[in-house]
Amino acid sequence: xxxxxxxxxxxxxxxxxxxxxxxxxxxxxxxxxxxxxxxxxxxxxxxxxxxxxxxxxxxxxxxxxxxxxxxxxxxxxxxxxxxxxxxxxxxxxxxxxxxxxxxxxxxxxxxxxxxxxxxxxxxxxxxxxxxxxxxxxxxxxxxxxxxxxxxxxxxxxxxxxxxxxxxxxxxxxxxxxxxxxxxxxxxxxxxxxxxxxxxxxxxxxxxxxxxxxxxxxxxxxxxxxxxxxxxxxxxxxxxxxxxxxxxxxxxxxxxxxxxxxxxxxxxxxxxxxxxxxxxxxxxxxxxxxxxxxxxxxxxxxxxxxxxxxxxxxxxxxxxxxxxxxxxxxxxxxxxxxxxxxxxxxxxxxxxxxxxxxx
Amino acid sequence: xxxxxxxxxxxxxxxxxxxxxxxxxxxxxxxxxxxxxxxxxxxxxxxxxxxxxxxxxxxxxxxxxxxxxxxxxxxxxxxxxxxxxxxxxxxxxxxxxxxxxxxxxxxxxxxxxxxxxxxxxxxxxxxxxxxxxxxxxxxxxxxxxxxxxxxxxxxxxxxxxxxxxxxxxxxxxxxxxxxxxxxxxxxxxxxxxxxxxxxxxxxxxxxxxxxxxxxxxxxxxxxxxxxxxxxxxxxxxxxxxxxxxxxxxxxxxxxxxxxxxxxxxxxxxxxxxxxxxxxxxxxxxxxxxxxxxxxxxxxxxxxxxxxxxxxxxxxxxxxxxxxxxxxxxxxxxxxxxxxxxxxxxxxxxxxxxxxxxx
Ligand SMILES: CC(C)[C@H](C(=O)O)[C@@H](O)C(=O)O
Ligand SMILES: CC(C)[C@H](C(=O)O)[C@@H](O)C(=O)O
Numbered sequence: 001x002x003x004x005x006x007x008x009x010x011x012x013x014x015x016x017x018x019x020x021x022x023x024x025x026x027x028x029x030x031x032x033x034x035x036x037x038x039x040x041x042x043x044x045x046x047x048x049x050x051x052x053x054x055x056x057x058x059x060x061x062x063x064x065x066x067x068x069x070x071x072x073x074x075x076x077x078x079x080x081x082x083x084x085x086x087x088x089x090x091x092x093x094x095x096x097x098x099x100x101x102x103x104x105x106x107x108x109x110x111x112x113x114x115x116x117x118x119x120x121x122x123x124x125x126x127x128x129x130x131x132x133x134x135x136x137x138x139x140x141x142x143x144x145x146x147x148x149x150x151x152x153x154x155x156x157x158x159x160x161x162x163x164x165x166x167x168x169x170x171x172x173x174x175x176x177x178x179x180x181x182x183x184x185x186x187x188x189x190x191x192x193x194x195x196x197x198x199x200x201x202x203x204x205x206x207x208x209x210x211x212x213x214x215x216x217x218x219x220x221x222x223x224x225x226x227x228x229x230x231x232x233x234x235x236x237x238x239x240x241x242x243x244x245x246x247x248x249x250x251x252x253x254x255x256x257x258x259x260x261x262x263x264x265x266x267x268x269x270x271x272x273x274x275x276x277x278x279x280x281x282x283x284x285x286x287x288x289x290x291x292x293x294x295x296x297x298x299x300x301x302x303x304x305x306x307x308x309x310x311x312x313x314x315x316x317x318x319x320x321x322x323x324x325x326x327x328x329x330x331x332x333x334x335x336x337x338x339x340x341x342x343x344x345x346x347x348x349x350x351x352x353x354x355x356x357x358x
Numbered sequence: 359x360x361x362x363x364x365x366x367x368x369x370x371x372x373x374x375x376x377x378x379x380x381x382x383x384x385x386x387x388x389x390x391x392x393x394x395x396x397x398x399x400x401x402x403x404x405x406x407x408x409x410x411x412x413x414x415x416x417x418x419x420x421x422x423x424x425x426x427x428x429x430x431x432x433x434x435x436x437x438x439x440x441x442x443x444x445x446x447x448x449x450x451x452x453x454x455x456x457x458x459x460x461x462x463x464x465x466x467x468x469x470x471x472x473x474x475x476x477x478x479x480x481x482x483x484x485x486x487x488x489x490x491x492x493x494x495x496x497x498x499x500x501x502x503x504x505x506x507x508x509x510x511x512x513x514x515x516x517x518x519x520x521x522x523x524x525x526x527x528x529x530x531x532x533x534x535x536x537x538x539x540x541x542x543x544x545x546x547x548x549x550x551x552x553x554x555x556x557x558x559x560x561x562x563x564x565x566x567x568x569x570x571x572x573x574x575x576x577x578x579x580x581x582x583x584x585x586x587x588x589x590x591x592x593x594x595x596x597x598x599x600x601x602x603x604x605x606x607x608x609x610x611x612x613x614x615x616x617x618x619x620x621x622x623x624x625x626x627x628x629x630x631x632x633x634x635x636x637x638x639x640x641x642x643x644x645x646x647x648x649x650x651x652x653x654x655x656x657x658x659x660x661x662x663x664x665x666x667x668x669x670x671x672x673x674x675x676x677x678x679x680x681x682x683x684x685x686x687x688x689x690x691x692x693x694x695x696x697x698x699x700x701x702x703x704x705x706x707x708x709x710x711x712x713x714x715x716x
Contacts, residue, residue: 120483121480154526158525161557167516198518225610225611228615229612230615250582253587254590
């Protein structure tokens, strides 16, 4: 048997419920495939704030760093919404991404045939959508300096941030995107605002340069405003989208909503080496926390991405993915994806049904 | 009769066709309502580049500045796509906005009952959408300094831009948004990324402060990633959205695509005083330029906004709006909004039909 150390970061809101279900699914898939997991649960986000006063305690980052992969639930909630920046749950997440150096955020958005009705898009537009947003995650305006508040020449307050990319940051995310496209349908669309921003001009120049290493991939460029339209107009045109941190934040959320089932969507954040960070793209949903209503499938599918991208355990990953599809085929649905004729279940029961299918 | 000086900037691609139609509609509406227009046509964008080597000649800006309102067609095209920044058509547009100090960009997106099928969203989601994006247009990352290219400590190239807002820039766009909401359904949603960016934290703080002057308006705040989802999930929740330059660029295009008929959507850019700039939100569509296929309605409706917001000529504005609806009711459609059972017409013929109805 192979052994892996997994750090679990349940976080806030529905985080603990969905992580606890995903953990069981990982254990079951592991036992079938001859994998043993050592789980270590650590506080993070609002939960860590309440416990220790900081959103990412040193011990949590250390545990995450020294493990083979990290599974995160969700962070944040009304309670901490007015906190100052250094004590916001979100700041802990940014510190975790920076601390793990996970610069490549992979966010698949596909419309499953079983759930095509969940999309607000017309069936013929939604059906068959299967795209992946590759978002740069540790650079750009999220981390750029200088940043802060100051006073201008008129004595007024100003707030400022810096959007900045260095060549190597663009090159490495571009390579991840080209490699991802190679394993999919061979199409990459790079999204920027190169008609206005210098940071985007360099982005476009570097991506075009790296493309020479991937003559088999069809590269196109699109302005971010147009991309946000095209995702609504004709999302099937996209295979892989690569973009910067802030545009990726906006477009990946738009893409996921197009599927109509964000309770289903996982994500992977990867670095050069070191453990990857895996998390559902949905938030902590404080309004339904603790009510056994959350959809655990996004976290279960994040566990599958953990196996595939984090540990190279392809078979175990596919076992989980197949179990999820099978559970949907048997008609089980949580409230967020429920439609007439299906069987409504809660978070725990959905987990049980996936476990049976693993 | 009232007299107004109007600068026409036909620009590139389909720009000249749609502006020429809108000019006739303005003339006709003016003659009915006792308004006389003096039109002056000036080069701008790629057309100006070819003629003079710069995208916004000094004479064009001067003419625009000294007129009562400016009507722009569209700018840009493949021909100039690889141009360096200072000789890009887009740069001319940014210089025009800056030169006219039009900091408030109003972009309505409504789904007309006649065109609800044009949306890629399900009928029940699209039907009744009627929102207005108020985008800050002369600040933020579009204009912030420092910007450019440089070399970092590792000797690598970097590209950088500055997102910066001063209090008064936020205050004045917030006031425009609150006033706009007051004339509509009294709801304002301010969109930012205040969980990460200092520029957004100041934005949220100032908007919240200005809200005290508008106790009758219901103000909410939303993160930009969530806003891009909510526009797809449930666009009817929005009345007025106010946001910064770059988020406004992305979200207003998304919102307009949700209507499914961007060939229909006008925009107004307004300053404190001085002439406003009015333009369709669609681009120059070089692929159909000169073929009499373009939809002139967005430019005609921009002319209506010019009358309403630029000149205070409410009656003439409504006359044009009514004429457009009437023309749609009579079944006339250009190719972009055509559906079975309607009458397909070109740009000129659509213009004639609107003229008849004015
Ligand atoms: C919580 C927030 C800081 C975060 C981000 O903006 O990256 C989230 O929106 C995401 O996309 O993971
Ligand atoms: C052409 C471009 C510079 C412009 C912008 O980004 O503002 C356009 O996309 C718009 O929205 O008017």
